[in-house]
Amino acid sequence: MSDPLRIALAGLGTVGTGVIRLIETNRDMIAARAGRPIEIVAVTARERSKDRGVDLSRYAWVDDMQAMAARADVDVVVELVGGSDGPALTLARSALDAGKGLVTANKAMVAHHGLELAELAAIKKSPFAFEAAVAGGIPVVKGLREGTAANALNRIYGILNGTCNYVLSEMERTGADFDEMLQAAQEKGYAEADPAFDIEGVDAAHKLAILAAIGFGTRIDFDAVQTEGITQVRASDIAQADALGYVVRLVGIATLEDHGEGPRLLQRVRPCLVPFRHPLAAVTGPTNAVVAEGDFSGRLLFQGAGAGDKPTASAVVADLIEIARGQSGAPFSVPVTALQSCAAADPGDRIGRDYLRFTVADRPGVLAEITAAMRDAGVSIESMIQRSRDHDGGEVQVAMVTHEGPERCVTEALSLLEGSPSLTAAPLVMPILKD
Numbered sequence: 389m390s391d392p393l394r395i396a397l398a399g400l401g402t403v404g405t406g407v408i409r410l411i412e413t414n415r416d417m418i419a420a421r422a423g424r425p426i427e428i429v430a431v432t433a434r435e436r437s438k439d440r441g442v443d444l445s446r447y448a449w450v451d452d453m454q455a456m457a458a459r460a461d462v463d464v465v466v467e468l469v470g471g472s473d474g475p476a477l478t479l480a481r482s483a484l485d486a487g488k489g490l491v492t493a494n495k496a497m498v499a500h501h502g503l504e505l506a507e508l509a510a511i512k513k514s515p516f517a518f519e520a521a522v523a524g525g526i527p528v529v530k531g532l533r534e535g536t537a538a539n540a541l542n543r544i545y546g547i548l549n550g551t552c553n554y555v556l557s558e559m560e561r562t563g564a565d566f567d568e569m570l571q572a573a574q575e576k577g578y579a580e581a582d583p584a585f586d587i588e589g590v591d592a593a594h595k596l597a598i599l600a601a602i603g604f605g606t607r608i609d610f611d612a613v614q615t616e617g618i619t620q621v622r623a624s625d626i627a628q629a630d631a632l633g634y635v636v637r638l639v640g641i642a643t644l645e646d647h648g649e650g651p652r653l654l655q656r657v658r659p660c661l662v663p664f665r666h667p668l669a670a671v672t673g674p675t676n677a678v679v680a681e682g683d684f685s686g687r688l689l690f691q692g693a694g695a696g697d698k699p700t701a702s703a704v705v706a707d708l709i710e711i712a713r714g715q716s717g718a719p720f721s722v723p724v725t726a727l728q729s730c731a732a733a734d735p736g737d738r739i740g741r742d743y744l745r746f747t748v749a750d751r752p753g754v755l756a757e758i759t760a761a762m763r764d765a766g767v768s769i770e771s772m773i774q775r776s777r778d779h780d781g782g783e784v785q786v787a788m789v790t791h792e793g794p795e796r797c798v799t800e801a802l803s804l805l806e807g808s809p810s811l812t813a814a815p816l817v818m819p820i821l822k823d
């Protein structure tokens with residue numbers, strides 16, 4: 389058997405310890421499939437003495453994380469520290485600079501600096517891989533880069549954050565409140581170090597920006613992702629959605645359209661109403677699912693565990709096996725220098741249906757005021773629910789679903805209502821996912 393692929397592991401948290409367990413558990417099988425052993429040479433984390441339930445005695449402990457990149461006995465640095473900048477980015481740059489391969493699960497870093505790192509990797513002819521960064525254990529980076537390579541894709545969308553999906557689907561299943569479910573997701577190791585990245589939609593936006601680049605061959609443009617999280621979603625929205633035939637899911641959607649002015653890219657992460665019959669409605673817990681629509685492949689659904697130690701380690705080690713085989717190609721579907729810049733689409737052009745929830749003062753004339761704003765903005769209402777059991781302290785909740793129309797009309801209706809004393813809280817708008 390050939391020489392081992394020698395790796396240095398930075399970060400020994402949920403994913404890092406998962407990688408150690410996987411490499412130790414499936415050692416012989418991995419070596420057989422990779423054509424050579426994969427050996428951990430050196431490890432680093434913040435605290436050396438912490439009990440992680442894994443035996444680190446066989447590996448060199450490195451106090452200075454940045455020193456890993458300079459080690460002559462290392463072929464690939466595996467960055468599992470996290471954070472878009474800071475020590476993770478410094479390590480990634482210096483590893484590639486030193487001619488090492490780089491494997492990372494760090495979607496924040498790839499979304500912000502993936503192009504720079506890919507350019508450096510190309511110059512150095514070093515492998516750079518990040519399967520674990522998008523949808524954890526689901527091989528969707530590989531799936532889009534290779535499996536759909538012959539297709540023009542025009543829409544990629546899905547459930548990209550395990551924490552939010554766990555919170556929403558558990559609220560739906562148990563009726564428990566948001567904070568309780570978020571804490572459970574944190575305890576299970578799904579959440580980011582700062583869970584605000586999860587619940588505010590930023591983590592899903594990182595992943596969407598990466599997927600769009602791979603699927604469409606466009607430059608990663610994280611700043612163009614319009615992002616809204618799930619913090620405004622109430623248990624009563626979930627109940628109302630259910631009564632109307634929908635579940636609530638945080639969905640990232642990227643579309644590439646050309647209406648004669650050149651291609652326009654729309655990237656959005658928002659809580660959406662998903663019809664019961666749609667495959668994404670059945671996706672619960674920390675599961676992720678990505679739908680890609682190809683002109684020849686048709687609709688493809690990639691589904692599986694999007695977070696957690698084992699599935700994420702599975703994706704990290706898959707990248708290492710590919711590198712050990714010498715098969716790790718460009719990280720995108722085209723060389724990084726061939727990725728196209730693409731202008732952002734106007735979200736107002738979106739034609740669709742929306743769920744709108746208003747929290748209003750319980751007094752005569754309020755409903756008329758809302759429906760007048762809808763009428764004046766050209767929004768047609770399909771159905772409406774006023775929840776009397778939410779009647780509380782002189783407030784009532786009104787939910788409506790619109791007929792299909794341009795999104796700019798809904799935006800206009802909300803701007804007509806802005807500042808109205810009848811509204812006691814900011815309205816919530818959730819698009820209804822199209823089949």
Ligand SMILES: NC(=O)C1=CN([C@@H]2O[C@H](COP(=O)(O)OP(=O)(O)OC[C@H]3O[C@@H](n4cnc5c(N)ncnc54)[C@H](O)[C@@H]3O)[C@@H](O)[C@H]2O)C=CC1
Binds near residue numbers: 399401468469470
């Ligand atoms: N937890 C999950 O399910 C998934 C996580 N990821 C990504 O994987 C990466 C790691 O995530 P987790 O393992 O969950 O994080 P974690 O917080 O459990 O572990 C981070 C590790 O990095 C170490 N570390 C942090 N700052 C350091 C520093 N300055 N110097 C040395 N060591 C430092 C910590 O000591 C810890 O061992 C992140 O980029 C995350 O976004 C990706 C997919 C799924």
Ligand SMILES: N[C@@H](CC=O)C(=O)O
Binds near residue numbers: 521524549550552696
């Ligand atoms: N915090 C992330 C972890 C995986 O990427 C999530 O909840 O999906």
Ligand code: NA
Binds near residue numbers: 524
């Ligand atoms: Na993946």
